[in-house]
Amino acid sequence: MSRTAPGSGIGNVGSPQYGGGVAGYSELLRAPGVARIIAAQLTARFPSGMTSLAVLLHVEQSTGSYGAAGIVLAALSIGQAISGPVTSRWMGVWGMRRVLTLTAAVCAAAVLALAINPFGMVGFIVFGFIAGIANPPVQPAVRTIYPKIVTSRQLTPLFSLDASLQEIIWIFAPVLITLVATQAGTVPALYLIVVILIGGCAWFIASPEVGRVRIPRSRRGFGRVLGKPVVLLSTVTGFLLIGACAAVEAGVVATFGHEGLEAGIVLAVFAVGSLAGGLGFGHIPIGRWAMARRLTIVAVGVTLVIVSLNAWWMGASLFVAGLGIAPALAVMFAITSASVRFSETAEAYGWIGTGQLIGAAAGSAVAGFLIDGAGPVGAFIAASGFGIAGALVAVICVRGFPDLRGRDASPIPDTEPVPLIT
Numbered sequence: 001m002s003r004t005a006p007g008s009g010i011g012n013v014g015s016p017q018y019g020g021g022v023a024g025y026s027e028l029l030r031a032p033g034v035a036r037i038i039a040a041q042l043t044a045r046f047p048s049g050m051t052s053l054a055v056l057l058h059v060e061q062s063t064g065s066y067g068a069a070g071i072v073l074a075a076l077s078i079g080q081a082i083s084g085p086v087t088s089r090w091m092g093v094w095g096m097r098r099v100l101t102l103t104a105a106v107c108a109a110a111v112l113a114l115a116i117n118p119f120g121m122v123g124f125i126v127f128g129f130i131a132g133i134a135n136p137p138v139q140p141a142v143r144t145i146y147p148k149i150v151t152s153r154q155l156t157p158l159f160s161l162d163a164s165l166q167e168i169i170w171i172f173a174p175v176l177i178t179l180v181a182t183q184a185g186t187v188p189a190l191y192l193i194v195v196i197l198i199g200g201c202a203w204f205i206a207s208p209e210v211g212r213v214r215i216p217r218s219r220r221g222f223g224r225v226l227g228k229p230v231v232l233l234s235t236v237t238g239f240l241l242i243g244a245c246a247a248v249e250a251g252v253v254a255t256f257g258h259e260g261l262e263a264g265i266v267l268a269v270f271a272v273g274s275l276a277g278g279l280g281f282g283h284i285p286i287g288r289w290a291m292a293r294r295l296t297i298v299a300v301g302v303t304l305v306i307v308s309l310n311a312w313w314m315g316a317s318l319f320v321a322g323l324g325i326a327p328a329l330a331v332m333f334a335i336t337s338a339s340v341r342f343s344e345t346a347e348a349y350g351w352i353g354t355g356q357l358i359g360a361a362a363g364s365a366v367a368g369f370l371i372d373g374a375g376p377v378g379a380f381i382a383a384s385g386f387g388i389a390g391a392l393v394a395v396i397c398v399r400g401f402p403d404l405r406g407r408d409a410s411p412i413p414d415t416e417p418v419p420l421i422t
Helices: 021-030 034-049 051-063 066-094 096-116 120-133 138-149 152-165 167-183 186-206 208-212 229-256 261-281 290-307 311-322 325-339 342-374 377-396
Strands: none
Touching: 021 034, 021 152, 034 051, 034 138, 034 152, 034 167, 034 186, 051 066, 051 096, 051 120, 051 167, 051 186, 066 096, 066 120, 066 138, 066 342, 096 120, 096 138, 096 186, 096 208, 138 152, 138 186, 138 208, 138 325, 138 342, 152 167, 152 261, 152 325, 167 186, 167 261, 186 208, 229 261, 229 290, 229 311, 229 325, 229 342, 229 377, 261 290, 261 311, 261 325, 290 311, 290 325, 290 377, 311 325, 325 342, 342 377
């Protein structure tokens, strides 16, 4: 029997497996609305790869203190961590377009206020927190929309494609904002973020799919979705995975310096590995051991860096580690989608996003302490610890991961058909 969401157009569970490779993704992108919604959401999320760096540079330049910049970034991160599940749940109450429009407007205003802040350090902290807590929930929104615009056999590859293409943000956004900040100034850099944020969110909000998909109001209390083992596992493994990535980034910068060309190249290779992994492995069916295998690849890659901090060795090792990142994220998205009711999907993705944000902060913090004590290699020891912990969690809790091979990955309908006795 197939399990379909009302009006979703999801196909039968027994449909043939989605074909991998370029041809398979070409077929996926030809599905009505898919290419447009992917492009719109990537544009709307592009500022996420620019804001932290721009705020760091702007506050440091304004105050002359990296410590002050760190405090403002902490306020920004705390706001983002709080906003994830809260604003995602709001979409089931007031609708996606209203919540996205409100948060985008407030976030853009807060970033603009950071640029022209006349209130000194207090203003930086307050506006940074507001920018974080008003972060538009584009990621939970689009991952809630995906099951409604593709067939069941295309859903898992779509999650993989999404996880892969988001690496475009992390490859190009930091380079662009650094170029603008150093050549034109940090204030124009923040203005650029506002322009892209407003334009990208407007494009995404105007997409027909955003208007057509209605998230039912959840009947469960706030946070109850975390009681589902799959959501909790995805949140924990996401925390550990992104913690490892954040530690790697700190280690690369500590090794080559902020000015070193090698740092940018090595981090780009890391992101390209993730992009290649997602595109290359996205069609592989997801079994119970999928997360463990993919996180093991990450753990092995980041651990190999400890052997040598030579740029060539580091780049090769991080390319290997990258091969597991987008595929692991795709597993998180797919198993969450398949394990919660449609009304709970946005909040579930919000919690997963919060776990990743906390992981990024924890990874950076632990790496920073170890860099102070042991030098740049300390950051990669931290990354190895996070990566190995993630793989171990996936192995120990393997029975908590659903087997999606041959199964529909779309969310559980909020209204089930009632069988009739005849």
